[in-house]
Amino acid sequence: xxxAVLVFPGSNCDRDMAAALERVTGRKPEMVWHKDxxxxxxxxxxxxxxxxxxxxxxxxxxxxxxxxxxxxxxxxAARGGLVLGVCNGFQVLTEAGLLPGALMRNAxxxxxxxxxxxxxxxxxxxxxxxxxxxxxxxxxxxxxxxRYVADAETLDRLEGGNRVAFRYAEEVNxxxxxxxxxxxxxxxxxxxxxxxxxxxxxxxxxxxxxxxFEALTQxxx
Amino acid sequence: xxxxxxVSLKSGVLDxxxxxxxxALGTLGFEGVRSVRQGKVLDLxxxxxxxxxxxxxxxxxxxQLLANTVVETWRVEILG
Numbered sequence: 186x187x188x189a190v191l192v193f194p195g196s197n198c199d200r201d202m203a204a205a206l207e208r209v210t211g212r213k214p215e216m217v218w219h220k221d222x223x224x225x226x227x228x229x230x231x232x233x234x235x236x237x238x239x240x241x242x243x244x245x246x247x248x249x250x251x252x253x254x255x256x257x258x259x260x261x262a263a264r265g266g267l268v269l270g271v272c273n274g275f276q277v278l279t280e281a282g283l284l285p286g287a288l289m290r291n292a293x294x295x296x297x298x299x300x301x302x303x304x305x306x307x308x309x310x311x312x313x314x315x316x317x318x319x320x321x322x323x324x325x326x327x328x329x330x331x332r333y334v335a336d337a338e339t340l341d342r343l344e345g346g347n348r349v350a351f352r353y354a355e356e357v358n359x360x361x362x363x364x365x366x367x368x369x370x371x372x373x374x375x376x377x378x379x380x381x382x383x384x385x386x387x388x389x390x391x392x393x394x395x396x397x398f399e400a401l402t403q404x405x406x
Numbered sequence: 407x408x409x410x411x412x413v414s415l416k417s418g419v420l421d422x423x424x425x426x427x428x429x430a431l432g433t434l435g436f437e438g439v440r441s442v443r444q445g446k447v448l449d450l451x452x453x454x455x456x457x458x459x460x461x462x463x464x465x466x467x468x469x470q471l472l473a474n475t476v477v478e479t480w481r482v483e484i485l486g
Contacts, residue, residue: 244474251471280474287476294422334419334477359420 186405188214188230191258191274193249198235198272198382205382206232209398222253229405230267231258233274235327235380245288245330246276255281267311267401268374272328275366275376284367284376285343286335292359296329300390302354303365303379307347310372311404315396321354322393324379331378333360333367343367351377407452407460408485411472414445419477448472457484 188206192199199216206214214232215225224231238249249255255277262268262283270278278284291297300323305316316322335343340361343349351366358378366377381394415421421443428442450467454460464482473480 243471247471247474279476285476287474289419289477290422292420292422294426332420359422 186210186229186402187212187225187227188232189217189225189228190214190232190234191217191219191249191254192234193219193236193238193252195238195240196234196236196273198380201380202232202234202271202382205385205394205398206230208385209395210402217254219249219252219254222257224254224257224261228261228266230269230401231261232382233258233268233270233277234382235272235274238273238277241273241330244276244280246273246278246280249273249277250280250282259283262369262374265371265373267404268369269312269401270374270376271380271382272326272331272378275378276330278374278376283374284369285339286333286361286367288330288378289332289334290330291328291332296327297331297358298325298327300325301357301365301379303351304354305350306352307350307368309347310350310368310375311401312368312375312397313350313400314404315400323384323391324381324393325383325390326357326379328358328378331358331360333364333378335361340364346370348372350375351379407454407457409450409452409460409464410483410485411448411450411464411468412445412481412483413448413468413473413478414480415443416477416479445478457486460484 305320307313348368353363384394424442424444468480
């Protein structure tokens with residue numbers, strides 16, 4: 186699988202994402218700087234990493250969402266490319282309009298940095314295929330603006346289309362319907378606040394992120 | 407031409423920061439603060455000299471960047 190990781194000023198999970206992708210796919214991803222208007226040819230997956238792109242100025246992910254590399258990523262997604270946005274990457278994808286809704290300040294106002302239990306709700310997409318339906322998994326979260334917000338109609342559409350990929354098993358940050366990650370209509374764009382790329386090594390706290398990367402690799406094979 | 411943009415949360419969108427500010431005002435002894443909603447103000451200095459053209463331009467900026475239309479509304483003030 187050929188993958189790329191976008192890098193913005195203030196990204197800080199880009200190398201974790203690259204390490205996870207390299208470990209699972211056996212191939213180093215291309216690192217794409219935000220000013221690059223063209224993505225490398227022949228990509229299967231673009232990953233939008235976590236961090237604090239552009240210092241979270243204006244709104245988390247707002248500036249990055251308007252960057253040349255993200256415009257290219259939107260075109261890539263429109264052609265059916267796989268896009269994974271984690272944490273700040275999820276914020277970027279909503280700001281760019283690739284996914285509906287918005288991510289706002291956590292209800293409790295605290296920056297949350299801990300491991301949480303999630304329910305893998307969706308097992309049909311290229312991202313969810315590696316999980317059993319309803320599986321309880323543990324992934325780390327590290328965010329201040331993780332409260333998923335959308336109007337009731339959008340939420341119903343997400344639920345009805347089985348597009349809620351991950352749900353917090355317990356109340357975490359005030360997200361509507363405890364949503365932790367959602368899919369695009371074509372199920373090839375996933376945005377999620379928890380970090381699967383930080384859960385690929387038992388020594389470092391768990392391996393529950395591995396099934397996603399392995400399923401992605403199979404999808405692209 | 408100078409323009410001022412007021413960005414505020416749509417009604418119904420939970421604003422925990424505003425609620426924290428309201429709580430702090432109560433702690434300081436300010437009574438009767440029913441609620442606080444936190445927003446932001448952006449001041450723009452534009453080349454445009456026609457007020458209506460400036461307003462249209464800033465409106466487009468709000469739609470594309472300055473506001474997140476999912477959760478925010480905005481108001482443009484042309485200051486002259």
